[in-house]
Amino acid sequence: MSEKKIAIVTGANSGLGKAFVELLLREPLDEIWAVARNEARLQEVQQLDRSRIRIFSADLTDLATLVPFENALAEEKPSVRFLVNNAGFAKFADYASLDIHESSNLIDLNAKAVVQMALRTIPHMTAGASIINIGSLSAFMPLPYMNIYAATKVFVKNYSLALREELKPVGIHVTAVCPGWIDTNLYARAEIGAEKSVNTFSGMVKPDVVARKAIADAKNNRALSIYGFLPNAVRVLAKFLPASLCMRLWMMQQKF
Numbered sequence: 001m002s003e004k005k006i007a008i009v010t011g012a013n014s015g016l017g018k019a020f021v022e023l024l025l026r027e028p029l030d031e032i033w034a035v036a037r038n039e040a041r042l043q044e045v046q047q048l049d050r051s052r053i054r055i056f057s058a059d060l061t062d063l064a065t066l067v068p069f070e071n072a073l074a075e076e077k078p079s080v081r082f083l084v085n086n087a088g089f090a091k092f093a094d095y096a097s098l099d100i101h102e103s104s105n106l107i108d109l110n111a112k113a114v115v116q117m118a119l120r121t122i123p124h125m126t127a128g129a130s131i132i133n134i135g136s137l138s139a140f141m142p143l144p145y146m147n148i149y150a151a152t153k154v155f156v157k158n159y160s161l162a163l164r165e166e167l168k169p170v171g172i173h174v175t176a177v178c179p180g181w182i183d184t185n186l187y188a189r190a191e192i193g194a195e196k197s198v199n200t201f202s203g204m205v206k207p208d209v210v211a212r213k214a215i216a217d218a219k220n221n222r223a224l225s226i227y228g229f230l231p232n233a234v235r236v237l238a239k240f241l242p243a244s245l246c247m248r249l250w251m252m253q254q255k256f
């Protein structure tokens with residue numbers, strides 16, 4: 001492993017990922033490797049600090065596009081201090097309004113790519129490094145009309161908690177971030193004009209507050225990072241209420 005200290009952020013050209021890049025620039029890191037598909041928007045993020053941000057245009061659901069990123073890891077052997085597995089998308093629709101390709105693509109990005117990136121990166125981590133996996137408050141209950149999205153976030157949360165135990169002996173931290181609604185571009189891709197579409201986004205917050213708490217929680221080796229009173233209250237309620245009641249409350253809130 002070289003002396004070069006880096007952070008890797010997926011989904012780095014927008015929303016929460018961009019907020020992570022901005023905050024990680026304040027850390028004692030040599031470079032931040034920013035991964036997403038849209039190169040033009042990656043280049044905009046690179047303007048934040050051209051000398052420290054490297055961009056990798058890749059589709060995390062198409063592993064062939066990750067080759068330049070993998071080659072850079074293999075050749076430069078940096079010490080990865082943070083991996084932020086953030087890339088993800090949602091669809092607000094009933095099961096029948098999403099085609100099979102889009103339905104499985106949700107799983108490929110939100111769940112499978114998280115594992116792919118963790119497995120590629122862990123060999124480049126040492127004690128004190130952090131994996132920050134972006135889940136969602138939906139990890140705590142099933143959500144009709146976002147059913148696959150919510151299920152992928154259960155995967156992210158449970159994968160993170162279990163991986164955390166396995167990595168304890170080597171001192172690598174794993175934190176599952178489970179935010180409520182965040183003001184990002186997620187909604188543009190999520191809204192497809194389905195008849196029953198998620199429409200109420202209570203307690204929406206800006207991405208920087210979620211990212212700031214996530215980095216602090218990762219440094220303090222917390223298992224979960226949940227920003228704000230409302231999401232924390234929902235999480236506690238979901239712990240004690242049966243899933244059927246949680247779903248009924250969700251449906252009432254969304255006026256389905």
Ligand SMILES: NC(=O)c1ccc[n+]([C@@H]2O[C@H](COP(=O)([O-])OP(=O)(O)OC[C@H]3O[C@@H](n4cnc5c(N)ncnc54)[C@H](OP(=O)(O)O)[C@@H]3O)[C@@H](O)[C@H]2O)c1
Nearest residue numbers: 011014015016036037038059060087088181182184185186
């Ligand atoms: N917004 C919310 O209310 C909310 C709440 C809880 C959790 N989250 C989670 O927060 C994370 C970030 O989402 P966001 O809200 O910041 O949404 P966003 O602004 O739409 O950002 C999504 C990011 O993922 C990247 N991405 C999408 N598909 C990709 C692919 N196939 N390969 C590589 N990168 C891809 C996008 O860039 P390209 O399109 O250029 O690839 C973009 O950088 C997601 O995991 C989401 O589930 C969001």
